[in-house]
Amino acid sequence: MAVCLLLVLGAVAPASLSLSGGISSPTLPAEGCTCHGGGKPGAVTPHLDGVPSQYEPSKVYQLNISIEGGPPIGGVNAGGFNLAATGGAFLSLNETTQVFPSGEIGHTTAGNNQRAWVVQWTAPAETDKVVDFRLLTNAVDGSASPDAPDQWNRATAQSMGPDASAPTTSTELIDGPTAFVLLAMAMLAIVVYALIPKGWSKEDFYQTIWAYLTTTDHKRVGMLYIATGFAFFFLGGIMALLIRVQLAFPENDFLSPSQYNQAFTMHGTTMIFLAAMPIIFGFANFVVPLQIGARDLAFPRINALGYWLLPAGASIIYLGLFTGGTGDVGWTGYPPYSESPTSQSPGTQLWVMGQVLLGISSTLTGVNFIATIMTLRAPGVTLLRVPLFTWSILITVFLLLLAIPVLTIALVMLLLDRLIGTAFFDPSKGGDPVLWQHLFWYFGHPEVYIVIIPAFGVVSEVTATMARRPIFGYRSMVYALVGLGALSYIVWGHHMFTSGANPLFRFLVMFTTMLVAVPTGIKIFNWLATLTGGALVLNTALLFSVGFIATFTMGGISGMFLASIPIDLHFHDTYFVVAHFHYVLFGGTIFAFLSAVYYWYPKITGHFLNERIGLVHFLGTFVGFNVTFYPMHELGLLGMPRRTAFYVAGRGLEFDNLLATVGAFILAVSSALLAVNIVYSRRNRVQAKDDAWESGWSLEWVTSSPPPEHSFLKIPTLLVQSEVEPLPEEQGSPEANPAIGSGLTAAALPKRSRRRTKGSP
């Protein structure tokens, strides 16, 4: 622990001067010292001579350390080293070396202008120890130019006591994080196994797999999306747990900084691109054609292609695991770090490539949905009679189409910078790193709306159906959605309040960001008004939607703080931001889509999920979620920056962090209950009727549960209830209630909608 503090003090050097105070740090990478910007591994050869292969207990040995190669010793501060051993003790022989409190030995200011040192090592008194030596060296040209790279490398040696047995590698083979991941994978395998129906032959198995591999049916593609999304939700959750275990205690070393950086990068990328978006597309695929009375999407093959690009892109992103480390640049991938030599984790390349592929997938899907919703609506389904979930998807895919290409372009520019040496974002060659921030957030802010707007759609459906009443203010809900979509394009600058941008730009962005509260407020109050006066069926689907309203309101409110520049200057990039976006993304999107799972499950499978398990699932998720993320507001207030692999004790961060970790495990256990529920409900089927909740109105409740292969036996026509069975107060004229829009009570189906639907298959 003290070593960590020492690092803080010890990492004191401008670039390209070897560390005059000596190198000593538990956070040095295992590969060697990258202490200076622009470092380059492998160009020097460190030598550690004098280590006996078998030591005599307590004998004193002299060890020679030297660096071969590297730039000529021109100026000062030409080299440095750090030597650690798992046993025995070092002694400094002269003023050029020093022993750190950690027991490691390194150079001093006086020994900073040379490339060879002599130190003394006393072997341990035990006769059965195996001592591992780790030598890190670096060589610098001493020109003090910021571009001059230092060259570093590492060497290892081993010394065994006379009675030591050959070292066993079993303890090294599985470290904590690996064991953790393996355990989780085993659990996933059990769930998958439990989902296989009893009495299945091999042929049944292969037939089902083949059917899914070759399908273009929107329902099956939707299920593939949903299954993939939840699988990655699980994987991203494991990474979240790794992060939380690491941060449970101050100065923890469960993960190395390198592993930690990979973990949060992959957590973010996985949750946004591989979990949230596929789950959304999955439900959109399954539900939207049913809601508008279409037999499939407009382009079913493109739909299948869009899906299959997802596992392809995901595999490329995760291939980094087998190439020496996944991407480690954060999901935002800010250059110049993401193209600097200090981030040459091979996985970063794959991370960029995979995301380009995912971008293509999303763009294809976006086009497909616009075409579908605009042209394939059944008779009677005019645009202002489209269910709110489909409306939300329509807005979402428009955002998608405008936003994703910007990310793809930025990624390609980054790729060119990394591969062929262009300098779009590299300030050392005249590029502009802030340009990336503009491009990324011009995509990134609509992107977060892409994942939250469908959640609004789900909650609108669930609250109305479970209140057994129409949604309150259908039209203002639609207008609010459109308004949110428009606003999402003019607020990106609020991610850049500390980037030194023009004050007028920052002020305008602050104002537009605050404006987001207005349409969001309309939606929240309309949901609340929908519940008021309803006959609430308080089942799991509604509970998750109610949970959504509570947590999303919290997230919206904390967003207001972040919109205000004087407040954001403190909160920016601290845990307050982490709390905020988990409240809107987990408390928002995930809660809403868990609600969607319970709500549409009977339509998808023909049977209900169990309500008792569902209740526990909801309570565990709600409690676990708040225990995890609420304390992060305080961590942000205390000024704990995000993306830090450790924090020092004594700043008051310990309790909140531990609490968040406890909450994360509650969340993990309760999330597993969804799998339990699916398996349980399959074995104890409670059959669902076509209109499973007995108060849904949209066309998916007209067809059977599960729907037939072509979704509808006969394309339905959407009627208008106020014409078929008018309420007493509506029997007069529609003008009796000024709030009633004329379009809602129009006497006949507009001709236009009939024409529109000619293309239905």
Added chain:
Amino acid sequence: MPGAGTPFNEVFPTFLWFSIAIGVFVAVWLCLNLILFRTPKGTKRRRPKDAPKPGMFPHHRGNLRLELLWTVIPSLIVAYLTFATLAPLDEVWGTPDNPVRIQVTGSQWVWAFTYENGTTSYAHLDVRCGVAYEARITSTDVIHSLFIPQYGVKEDAVRGVDTKLTFTPTETGTFPILCAEYCGLSHAAMQATLTVHGPCPSG
């Protein structure tokens, strides 16, 4: 938590009170809904007159006045909060008279502070209480962000760009300086200490 007198603390309480008011309002309404309108299982479920039916676009439900009400009131709140932010914002962006300049340079993974007299110290900054400081910030490599939680300020260090932030210490002590922009392997270790030396001017 930023100390008293910082721009952060001039706005934060206003936002906090509004948040609590809105949060409590939503929470109370939500809970009342769940308590008052719940129809428990087992009892014969009341079917509202306008209950939706499959295949029929439901009856109109809404109230234009109410919907306008919760469009206008949030707009007013937003307008007020923007207004409340203006004065502190001016303070954040304004330059104090004759500030003492400090050149701050971020490198992986250390902060270097160069004083007006040309001396440079690493990972440590000494300042005097009651004096206005202007830090000019840059980076030699990747993007860093100078973060002083005590004053609730933060500004990115970008190579090739000079950004600045101002602060005026008001109490003596030792405070952390952190890096808030992810900058690589030892990002978490990129910390420095700020020592404020007295005496502080009274009043």
